[in-house]
Amino acid sequence: MKVLDDDELIARARTGDLSAFKAIVGRHEKRVAGIVKTMLGATAEAQDVGQEVFIRFYEALEQYRGDAALSTYLSRMAMNLALNELKRRQRSFWFFSSDETVAHQQPIPEGLDLAEALQLAFRKLAPEFRAVATLRLVEGYSAEESASILSIPVGTVLSRLARAQKKLKEQLQQQLD
Secondary structure (H helix, E strand, C coil), X not given: CCCXXXXXXXXXXXXXXXXXXXXXXXXXXXHHHHHHHHHHCCCHHHHXXXXXXXXXXXXXXXXXXXXXXXXXXXXXXXXXXXXXXXXXXXXXXXXXXXXXXXXXXXXCCCCCCHHHHXXXXXXHCCHHHHHHHHHHHHCCCCHHHHHHHHCCCHHHHHHHHHHHHHHHHHHHHHHHC
């Protein structure tokens, strides 16, 4: 059986072929989930945002032009929706503590393994640094691809990445001391 590329799957999905759209989801859900979970943590909101990415893509199938690779397009959508969720959390009523506020205030608890400590350190990063670090360090995008996804200059990606790495290193060193 021939494996269809993204363009062929999109063409079929546009004609109403749900199995083609399911194949698109299956092919790209891991990357979308990785971005959303790194940005938001393993939360119900992260699951909602991940699903929202594919719902919005399905609704916009006819408008998708294919200017960028589908993986880049979906990554951009995932990042934008995750950043919107972070902004929504920050706008929450002042008497509610959002996960973001709590994460910024709490030290990394003792006894965490390195992966857990790194996840918590990521959540302590400001959203603009977390976005760049997620794309570059976790998802493996190049600086140019990251710049395209975030709609910022490559130089900004590089400077934010350097600052993010410095902050992550400081937080992890505090944990190890």
